[in-house]
Structure formats: structure tokens, C-alpha cells
Amino acid sequence: MTTKKTDAIVIGAGWAGSILAKELTEAGLSVTILERGEDRATAVEGDYPTSIDELRGAIRHRLFQNLSQSTVTIRNTTDQVAVPYRRLAAFLPGEGVGGAGLHWSGVHFRVAPDDLALRTNVIAKYGKNFIPEGMNLQDYDVTYEELEPFFDKAEKVFGTSGEPYTIKGKVAGTGNPFAPDRSDAFPLPAMKDVYSASIFKKAAANVGYHPYSLPAANASAQYTNPYGVQMGPCNFCGYCSGYDCYMYSKASPNVNILPALRQDPKFTLITKAHVLKVDLDSDGKKATGVTYLDLRTNQEVQLKADLVIISAFQFHNVHLMLLSGIGEPYDPVKNTGTIGRNFVYQTITTSRAWLPSKQYTNLFVGAGGAGVAIDDFNSMNFDHGPLGFVGGSPVWVNQAGVKPIAAAIGGPGGKAPTWGEGYKDAMVETYRHSLTIDAHGSNMAYRDIYLDLDPTYKNAYGQPLLRMTFTWKDNDIRMNQYVVSKIEPIMKELGATRYALGTLHANDVFDTRRYQTTHLGGGAVMGADPKTSAINRYLQSWDVSNVFVIGASAFPQGMGYNPTGMVAALAYWAAYHIRTTYLKNPGPMVQA
Amino acid sequence: MKMPSPTRRHFIGGLLGSASFWLYSDHKVWADALAVGNAGPYAPRYFNKEEWRFLNAACERIYPTDAHGPGARGLGAPEFIDRQMDTAYGRGELWYMSGPFVSAPANLGYQLSLPPREVYRQGIAGADAYVRAHHDGRSFADLEAAEQTAVLKEFEHGEMALGAVPAHLLFEQLRQNTLEGVFSDPLYGGNKGLAGWTLLGFPGARADFMDWVNQEGAAYPFGPVSISGETA
Ligand SMILES: Cc1cc2nc3c(=O)[nH]c(=O)nc-3n(C[C@H](O)[C@H](O)[C@H](O)COP(=O)(O)OP(=O)(O)OC[C@H]3O[C@@H](n4cnc5c(N)ncnc54)[C@H](O)[C@@H]3O)c2cc1C
Ligand code: SF4
Numbered sequence: 001m002t003t004k005k006t007d008a009i010v011i012g013a014g015w016a017g018s019i020l021a022k023e024l025t026e027a028g029l030s031v032t033i034l035e036r037g038e039d040r041a042t043a044v045e046g047d048y049p050t051s052i053d054e055l056r057g058a059i060r061h062r063l064f065q066n067l068s069q070s071t072v073t074i075r076n077t078t079d080q081v082a083v084p085y086r087r088l089a090a091f092l093p094g095e096g097v098g099g100a101g102l103h104w105s106g107v108h109f110r111v112a113p114d115d116l117a118l119r120t121n122v123i124a125k126y127g128k129n130f131i132p133e134g135m136n137l138q139d140y141d142v143t144y145e146e147l148e149p150f151f152d153k154a155e156k157v158f159g160t161s162g163e164p165y166t167i168k169g170k171v172a173g174t175g176n177p178f179a180p181d182r183s184d185a186f187p188l189p190a191m192k193d194v195y196s197a198s199i200f201k202k203a204a205a206n207v208g209y210h211p212y213s214l215p216a217a218n219a220s221a222q223y224t225n226p227y228g229v230q231m232g233p234c235n236f237c238g239y240c241s242g243y244d245c246y247m248y249s250k251a252s253p254n255v256n257i258l259p260a261l262r263q264d265p266k267f268t269l270i271t272k273a274h275v276l277k278v279d280l281d282s283d284g285k286k287a288t289g290v291t292y293l294d295l296r297t298n299q300e301v302q303l304k305a306d307l308v309i310i311s312a313f314q315f316h317n318v319h320l321m322l323l324s325g326i327g328e329p330y331d332p333v334k335n336t337g338t339i340g341r342n343f344v345y346q347t348i349t350t351s352r353a354w355l356p357s358k359q360y361t362n363l364f365v366g367a368g369g370a371g372v373a374i375d376d377f378n379s380m381n382f383d384h385g386p387l388g389f390v391g392g393s394p395v396w397v398n399q400a401g402v403k404p405i406a407a408a409i410g411g412p413g414g415k416a417p418t419w420g421e422g423y424k425d426a427m428v429e430t431y432r433h434s435l436t437i438d439a440h441g442s443n444m445a446y447r448d449i450y451l452d453l454d455p456t457y458k459n460a461y462g463q464p465l466l467r468m469t470f471t472w473k474d475n476d477i478r479m480n481q482y483v484v485s486k487i488e489p490i491m492k493e494l495g496a497t498r499y500a501l502g503t504l505h506a507n508d509v510f511d512t513r514r515y516q517t518t519h520l521g522g523g524a525v526m527g528a529d530p531k532t533s534a535i536n537r538y539l540q541s542w543d544v545s546n547v548f549v550i551g552a553s554a555f556p557q558g559m560g561y562n563p564t565g566m567v568a569a570l571a572y573w574a575a576y577h578i579r580t581t582y583l584k585n586p587g588p589m590v591q592a
Numbered sequence: 593m594k595m596p597s598p599t600r601r602h603f604i605g606g607l608l609g610s611a612s613f614w615l616y617s618d619h620k621v622w623a624d625a626l627a628v629g630n631a632g633p634y635a636p637r638y639f640n641k642e643e644w645r646f647l648n649a650a651c652e653r654i655y656p657t658d659a660h661g662p663g664a665r666g667l668g669a670p671e672f673i674d675r676q677m678d679t680a681y682g683r684g685e686l687w688y689m690s691g692p693f694v695s696a697p698a699n700l701g702y703q704l705s706l707p708p709r710e711v712y713r714q715g716i717a718g719a720d721a722y723v724r725a726h727h728d729g730r731s732f733a734d735l736e737a738a739e740q741t742a743v744l745k746e747f748e749h750g751e752m753a754l755g756a757v758p759a760h761l762l763f764e765q766l767r768q769n770t771l772e773g774v775f776s777d778p779l780y781g782g783n784k785g786l787a788g789w790t791l792l793g794f795p796g797a798r799a800d801f802m803d804w805v806n807q808e809g810a811a812y813p814f815g816p817v818s819i820s821g822e823t824a
Pocket of ligand 2: 218219233234235236237238239240244245246247248249250366367368
């Protein structure tokens, strides 16, 4: 075992890790990122035309986590035996420099402010009895006003394209009227709406909803960010999701942060370094560094540091905390402990409209973050009183570029054959003349939905796998059904020759075989009470004060919006308080 | 130089000797068909002779030749699958393959210890045995097209064991890999002549739609290009 020393260790070179590493080097610390995967550069993984390869990219998962080394186990309910998630399908964690931030799509939201204090808001509006038995509804213990400067900063780093609604309290554009107030405009104007999004926009407005162009971390024009790195204009090639953008137009840690960081002599990036655990001192109150496996030499290395940032992606964060003994593991029976508690996901269902045969939707045209959405049924933007559920969904056309293998395997939809006679006719109609509308919604936290260590299965390094106990619950199924029912008038208005509404159904169980989203959340949530949260409002571990845990693992419940805008804002928020408060006087920043 | 379309060559190759061949017999087609003869048919590297017959027949039923154009055989999907067997994917190296392997509800995903190449090896042997037992000794490839389709329909939702493979899993494997072969870049041996993409109107590796973000519903006018620059 080799031993070395640095001021700060950052685990994982994704969005959260790159932001923290940049901020901490700016503060004068020596910072080492440990990343278990390969180094990645757009000049290699995004090389044109070899990167424009669906089989190697999104189908064989070139840039994603290699499950042969480590995965999770999954069961729906506590009385089942969990089995390994052997093949990538439902969610697609990243690996290698950039993390999932290299192959994400780029829908770049802030937060619906009501979601930050959802428990307080629901009780204030509907009373305590409105919260179903077994639902762990919680607040973040941070306000939108506190986070606003960091949303603004993240958008400027990402080169986000969007249309504002209000800036400093004044209407400044035709953006989302439900969006919270902004201190500044988006750095770039909104992306253009593809044809299918444009007809959705018209139809949704005619129905009386409030459509807006999605904020996208796809550059609508050439851009230089505050770190001096450049992005080129997006050409709607459709290869965001699952790929490295060959145009340098989609924000990624690789394009937007790391080029600046790599030049800093205080910064070290070690790849093929799989962190096994955070090392703690004898009383378990302070981290002394980490132990990682050098995957090139198969040697264990101990790296000492004063500060450890866990930013390895939502469920890897929780896994590392459990493996390291940071905080008390959650026990759903006794309802004690916090690590693994409030594990959440998102609901998503897709509805399809077929248009007359003279209208072509050219589904392959698109950008990962672009599209048109409505927020009329998201968060607390509508009256839940008579509906009896908590949560909501944005609804959108987010035509990210549909490629033929995925389309063919997905099938033509409706009642059409999925192979053999009649299949080609139906596929041609669907691929050329249809569009899809998603309800991409919240998922609440429940007492018996959680993460812990699996008793049986191990990773390639001999450590227990993380176990997910997860399924859909009545509240969220009914929320989805309600929101999808609100899509029907749009379908009628946009001149569909026929349409199929996709919803969750009563008693549906979570199906691991079908891609849903990679928007997993919770498990190490932030909050005001150490009994129900793993980290405080600055994302600092309640138990080990020189460990900060950054990622969607901090979300107390799954929100309707995509998570990365919120992850980035929380990363800048935590970094700001580490720089201005923690480093001056290391120790707990909130007294438990 | 524009390469002669391999799809056409294969398609025509399949028709050689049949009455319909003569409908296509202009000079160019003759030359193409002969070129096929010279190149020789693809010789599978993983699948044995019986497996290869099964695979060709099954792929073609999943994605048949019809008025729209060539089916999976003409497009080279069996060749694609054969070549995939000798990749990290075919060997199951992209999957978590540590035990114990236990049976679990279908919604929790694949739980067999078999990589794709073994799913085929055991599944095809099992499928042919099953077909012989139920169709007076004939193997799957010897059945009439309609009978083959009926068998695949049985497999599609069937729980019967074909070797160690539940029938629906063999079917799923076949369907997925056939469609991958039809619609992936020709680099991998399928989608010959880009005919899979042409059917859907997918432009392949063009990947630049700056001017086509919104043309008010007009059809995109350009045909596909492959990674190697082949056009159709
Ligand atoms: C296909 C796809 C599309 C998406 N689209 C969107 C979208 O449109 N909008 C949106 O908001 N979000 C989207 N997301 C989600 C987004 O990618 C994540 O929210 C974001 O990347 C999270 O950042 P992170 O830093 O927490 O994790 P990551 O970016 O995943 O980075 C974590 C890194 O940690 C490394 N790591 C893990 N464990 C260890 C270990 N033990 N030792 C060393 N290193 C380790 C990983 O290899 C990885 O590189 C998408 C995700 C996917 C997969
Ligand atoms: S659609 Fe735009 S942002 Fe996405 S990969 Fe293509 S050029 Fe890049």
C-alpha cells in the first residue's frame, strides 16, 4: 500500500466533482480527483463520423458504467430477494472523466421553489393529513433566494440557452411563467423549436396551457464561458443522449470545466482509480483520506487529505457512505438512521401522436435539451386539494434525436405488430409521422423504499453491492395518470390522426428492463434534522464534518424537473460555503 | 466511385434461379449478381451449419422481405449477429455475470448465467428439437414461412425451456439482434446498401440538421450516408 497526501480529495470527475475541484483549487487548495474510469476527450470519443454510431454508442453503451465490475441489486419490496441489475436498461450511470455529464442530454432546469419546502407547503395548503401514511415528505432547508446566485453561475458555466420570464421582478421574455425570478438573462437565447415542438407549443397554448422552450445546456450560438472555454453552436445532430457531442455544443465537465482545471498546477486527476472507501480516524468523526484501487496496477493506494468530497453520482455516493461507515445506515423497520433513507426516482411515461401522412416529424432531428414544455401541472402550480396526491410533472416534447435501432426495438407503438408482417408499414408511419409527449414527474419518498448493502452479491473488488428496494406507489401513479389526462386536449388540438396515452397503471411495479431516466435521487438527503437527513444545508455530513456529499443524493424527494441544474447549483452553493466559512474554521457548519 | 449497392446484390442473389429473377435482369443486375457469386456467401465464424440455417430463417421472419424491400437476410442481419458473437457483448463481458443466479420476477431483468452466444447455442438447439418434436421431424428452417411465424409467435410469450433458455428470452434475443443488424451502420455487417435506413428515412451519419430544425413538416430530402461514406 502506497500513501500520499493532498489538501482535498474529490471522488468522481462528473459534474459535481469537477465543480468542487474547480472551486477548491481557486481557493488555493491542492485537489486530487479520483475517477474510476478512463480519461475522456471529445477529440477521441466525439470524433466525427466514428462517434455517429448508434450501435456502439447508445446500444452497447460505450460511455456508460461497465456493470461487469460493479452494479446494484434491485427488488421491489422488502419481502423479496434482490437480484443484480445485470444489464444496463432502466437507468444508465456514467463512468470515466465527465461521468454521466458527458453523455447526458442537456435539459437544464433550476428548481420549482415550492419543491424546496414541499412538506411545509403541502401542510400549509392542505393540512398534515393530506400526506399519505408512510410518505417521508421533507424540506431541503435551503431557499430559492439563497440558491439563485448559484443557479445563475451554473448556467453561465454551462452556456445554457433559454428564454427568461422575469428578471429582477420584471417580465423580460416569453419563457415559463411558473419559473422563479432570475437575477440575469440566460447566457444564450433559447434553442429553436423543432417542428414537432412548435406544433405542440401552438396546441398547448390554444388549450389554455403555458408552453415555453426548454432551457438547454446545448449552445444556441458560439459561447465562451467564465472559465474561458469555448462552445460551438449546436446543429441539432441528435447525438446528445448517450454520446460525446462532436460539435462542443453540449455542456459537459470535459468541455466546460476541465480544460481550465487541467492547467492548474494545484490540480491532479488520477483516472482508473476506484475509491473503495473513505478512511476515518479511530473515533469515526473525521475522514483521514481515502483508499482506492489503482485499476492499472491492481494496487491499493491510501491518499490522505483534510477534506473529502464524495461526488460519485447519487447511488454511488450512498454506497461509499455505507462502505465507509459515515453516518448511521437507515433501518426501515425501526425507522432509524439516515444513510439510504428517502431513495427516490422519477416517474416518466410517453404518449404518442400520429400526424397526417403529409406531415413529417423528422424524428432524427433534435437536441438533447431542446423542446417545448408546460409547467401547468408541475410542483404546486395547480390545486391538489380535490386530487388527493402530492407532486406533479412537467409535460413536454423533447425530441432529442430518435435513432433507428432504438426506434425499431421500441416498436411502432399502439397496437401495431412489433415484428413480422405489418411491422415495416407501422414503423415507417411512426418514424416519419409521429411525435412523442412525455410526462416527466416527481416521485415521493416512502418509509419502505431505500438503499442498503446487499447481503449476497459483491463487486469485482469483493465489496457488497448496493441494494435498491424500489417500486411505484399509489400517490405517484395517480399523479402520473392525472397529468397524462391533461395531455389529451393537446392531442386533439394538434391534429393527430390518432394518439396513444402512456400512463402508469394501478399496482405497476418498477420494471428494470426498460429505460426510464437516470434521475435517481435521495439516499443521503439534506435537511435541518440529523434524524431525517444525512447532510446539513451545506451538504456537509452531520457525522463526519470534513466530508461533503454532493449530488442528487441530497434531494429529499424526486422532483418533476431534471436534476442536473439543481445538482450544479447545490455544488456551487456548498463550495461557496466551504470557501467562505468552512476553510477558515473547519468543523460542523450547523450544530446538530 | 460509387460502390454497387450490396443490398441489391444480396437481394438479387437470393432471387437467382427463381422466376422473379428475370424481372430484374438488366445488364447491371447481371453484373452485380455475378459479383456476389465471386465474393461467395458469408461464412459464419461462430454459428455451425444447423444454427446458421435456423438464424437465417428466424431473422427473415422477424424482418421479412416484402414490397418495401429486402428482409433481414438480404440486409445481412445474420452476418451481423454472427460477428457480434465474438465481441465483448457476445461474450457477456458488458454484463454483471457473477452468481448466485436465481430466478426472479421478469420485471427484475435478465438473471441467466448465459451470455448472448450461449443463449443462441443452447436456445437454437432447444428450439430445433422442439420444432422437430411438433412438426414431424422437420427443423425450423425446413418449415414453411407461415409455420415459422407461428412457431416464433409461440416462442414470443412462451415459457417452455429451449435448452436452458426460456423461449421468450430466445425470441427477445433474436428480435433485438435482428433489428440491430437491420438498422446499425453497415460497418458491423448488416444494413447492406443502407436499405434499413432508407426505409425509415434516417439519414445515417449526416448529423447536421441546422437547416432542418423546422421546415413546417416537410420531409427531409437527403438519403443516408454511412460512417465510411457509402450512400444510398
Ligand atoms: C442518457 C442520460 C441523459 C441525461 N439527461 C439529463 C438531462 O437532460 N438533464 C439533466 O438534468 N440530467 C440528465 N441526466 C442526468 C445527469 O447526467 C446527472 O444528473 C449528472 O451527470 C450527475 O452528476 P454527478 O456529478 O452527480 O455524477 P456523474 O456525472 O455521473 O459523475 C460521477 C463520477 O463518479 C465516478 N465514480 C463513481 N464511483 C466511483 C468510485 N468508487 N471511485 C472513483 N470514481 C467513481 C463515476 O465513474 C463518474 O465519472 C442524464 C443522464 C443520462 C445517463
Ligand atoms: S444535438 Fe447539438 S448539443 Fe447535441 S450532440 Fe448534436 S450538436 Fe451537440
